[in-house]
Amino acid sequence: WTTTATPIDKLDELSKTSYPLCMRILHEALKNNHHLKNSGRIQYGLFIKGIGVTMEDALDFWKREFTKKLDVDKFDKEYGYAIRHLYGREGKQTNYTPLGCPKIISSSVGPGEYHGCPYKCLDNESLRQKLFNYGIPAASINEIAELAKDWHYNIACTTYFKALHNRLPEKPIIHPNGYFLESRNILA
Ligand code: SF4
Numbered sequence: 001w002t003t004t005a006t007p008i009d010k011l012d013e014l015s016k017t018s019y020p021l022c023m024r025i026l027h028e029a030l031k032n033n034h035h036l037k038n039s040g041r042i043q044y045g046l047f048i049k050g051i052g053v054t055m056e057d058a059l060d061f062w063k064r065e066f067t068k069k070l071d072v073d074k075f076d077k078e079y080g081y082a083i084r085h086l087y088g089r090e091g092k093q094t095n096y097t098p099l100g101c102p103k104i105i106s107s108s109v110g111p112g113e114y115h116g117c118p119y120k121c122l123d124n125e126s127l128r129q130k131l132f133n134y135g136i137p138a139a140s141i142n143e144i145a146e147l148a149k150d151w152h153y154n155i156a157c158t159t160y161f162k163a164l165h166n167r168l169p170e171k172p173i174i175h176p177n178g179y180f181l182e183s184r185n186i187l188a
Pocket residue numbers: 020021022023100101104105116117118119153154157173174175176179
């Protein structure tokens with residue numbers, strides 16, 4: 001999933017224009033709460049790695065948010081290692097790749113967590129409300145919510161893409177980073 005470098009000051013905008021809903025929700029939760037639990041940090045951390053955020057920028061990005069509630073020493077001690085680990089610079093130096101839809105859809109999500117696939121995890125009313133807040137037209141909200149109710153999560157995701165880009169992606173959505181690339185092909 002290599003792509004051109006993405007600067008972190010573009011993430012707010014990109015989360016609205018080119019992120020699939022799962023990542024938009026994680027970005028928003030991080031910005032609102034200045035924190036994400038472990039599974040959310042992995043899902044979102046690997047996604048931004050895949051869209052071309054460098055490790056140095058990723059450390060900066062997470063630190064900027066987390067240290068609104070934590071002191072810098074605590075951040076460095078508790079979270080810095082894990083972020084470097086995602087980039088393969090610690091531990092066994094595994095080069096972790098961004099998670100695909102099947103893995104995200106099958107993850108279990110507890111209270112206070114924002115990872116997972118929202119078409120599966122959110123109850124239908126919360127999903128509708130979220131899409132409404134994001135300015136998705138009513139007809140598309142209905143279509144997406146009905147698809148999600150019938151467990152067609154990837155088709156719901158494709159319909160969200162269509163609502164934002166006025167066209168379908170070239171390939172079916174099976175990976176959040178694939179969604180992002182399709183979007184950038186149209187918008188960049
Ligand atoms: Fe994310 Fe995939 Fe769900 Fe779309 S279908 S919201 S890309 S996990």
